[in-house]
Amino acid sequence: MNMVTSVPPKPSRLRGDRVTMAHGGGGKAMRDLIEEVFTDVFLPPGSEDQARLTSDALREPGAQLAFTTDSFVVAPIEFPGGDIGKIAVCGTxxxxxxxxxKPLWLSAAFIIEEGCEIALLHRVVASMKAEADKAGVRIVTGDTKVVERGSADQVFVTTSGVGVIPPHRDLAAETIQAGDVAIVNGVLGDHGATILAARGDMALTTDITSDCQSLNGLMETVLEAAPNARAARDATRGGLASCLNEMAEASALSIEIDETALPLRDEVKGVCEVLGLDPLYLANEGTLVLFVPEAEADAALAAMRARPEGQGAAIIGRAKAGHAGRVTMKTLFGGQRLVDTLVGEQLPRIC
Amino acid sequence: MNMVTSVPPKPSRLRGDRVTMAHGGGGKAMRDLIEEVFTDVFLPPGSEDQARLTSDALREPGAQLAFTTDSFVVAPIEFPGGDIGKIAVCGTxxxxxxxxxKPLWLSAAFIIEEGCEIALLHRVVASMKAEADKAGVRIVTGDTKVVERGSADQVFVTTSGVGVIPPHRDLAAETIQAGDVAIVNGVLGDHGATILAARGDMALTTDITSDCQSLNGLMETVLEAAPNARAARDATRGGLASCLNEMAEASALSIEIDETALPLRDEVKGVCEVLGLDPLYLANEGTLVLFVPEAEADAALAAMRARPEGQGAAIIGRAKAGHAGRVTMKTLFGGQRLVDTLVGEQLPRIC
Known part of the structure; x- marks a missing residue:
């Protein structure tokens, strides 16, 4: 890949250092932009517009294909710990x-604002490639569109992903049982707090960086250690609270978490106190919550902690019978508080 | 599907008739928007965020999975013959x-501008659903993001598609041979001319409507009739000219087309004359060019004409040895003219 090796770059055929409307027109300028910024990084050389793929894993009897999509509009586009490209790969x-x-293949579609710096696109694309390599997935097909200045905000990225669910694996929130244990793989709210601090208008300086990371390796390790794991969710928009509420509703159980058990950084608590935010609702981009039967909780926790993405893993609560759909938290002071679904929004364009 | 039957609509939980930033926040407002506008139409009820799919066709030895993506930013969002939703389904x-x-499953991701009318989203989504039903594909997973007013233009749609290429089918421009015949399925330039006329500032009134249509049924019919067909392309951004140039380059042949053979409406010619445009570069959204061996040309043409999408089918030229990558046109007056790749752009935001 040209961008991250020391091979001297080829002379650019792109006139100027910013994207123009011509780069979206379907003609020569568009091909130059795609070839120079996108194709080298993504596709096996010579592959066509449409990716043609095979996988033995998909052919296995009982295997299912998984398909998902997300648009990313995070502002700012680059932030401590990541950028829109890294988050697009991790999110999908x-x-x-x-x-x-098991994620196999990703697509990446870019909506680019006229005037966007080509250097920014290079950085975003290099960061996608680096994260895809790390996660062991291939970005196999893509698209670019250009809109007039003021009709987008620099660049939006939409990634879709195709993976394979091995036979006999059926994670679903509906299967959570009373008594099951809830485990998170690390500290909460880093991504949300980072984006907040990175917005110029806040005048907050912190050392927090986004937790943005791919969790497929962690999930495979954990599912080996805890083969009866019930369900997992990544706690993105809406934070841990929204995740738990969805899982409580789907399982027709209540979920009780313990405030003393929540892994939270002091810096994140600080940002939340200053701004009157609740860390339970802050977005994460590399944090998941997993429900496992009690008998497998220790094994799952140990498996998480054995990996870099699970260093801060902690048991945070459990599912209980009754009060279907309700999430509560035992507070530091021994009381109990309802953890409701987020109404409205804490922070726009978090991912 | 709620939107197109006469069942009285459920009372709306969406406050107001426009999208607000809260609808993108990951909380209750977002769930209401998704449930009211998107989920009913797309997903089998109760299915999760991530689609889980199986297909016997994918398991067949030698079958390949095809994966593609496109963002759609067409302006105006609604135009004669279609809208951004229909075009997003047809394009993918x-x-x-x-x-x-054979297309099987689509994903749909929406980037919505704060203030976008919810009624517009309903129409776009209903139109996606209608086209997906017509094409025999399922939209199985989706996403919504909301950005501040001025950071997008009402709504952008990104669709990705997964399909299966049956064993022993290998369409590729590289396989085109000298003597192969080029066939289009219908008149050229309708989509481009429609979008031009639909832009308020042009003061053009025409009866042209976009050719926006799904071509998977037509392709299957043609491939049965012409089993040795080499390659096809849909002539979207950059029009027929850009398509032919790509195919000439990939095949290392030249392509000669015949101006008298090009199916063009008088209205499209008129719009082009008034505005100084070349119909060869006008975008199409339901028009493809197919190369077949001469021996199968008549069968392919007849198979196209037997379908509504192929009524206007015509043989327009052929591939020739030498001058690799060059596309020429025999003009009405018997001369010959070079048909170059589009440089820059004829019309922004055509799809």
């Missing part, structure tokens, strides 16, 4: 992984 | 079909 990989799928 | 179905794949 994680959507597949928490459903029990 | 056609990308799969011209590569020889």
């Amino acid at each position: 990989v994680n959507d597949l992984a928490v459903g029990g799928a | 179905v056609n990308d799969l079909a011209v590569g020889g794949a």
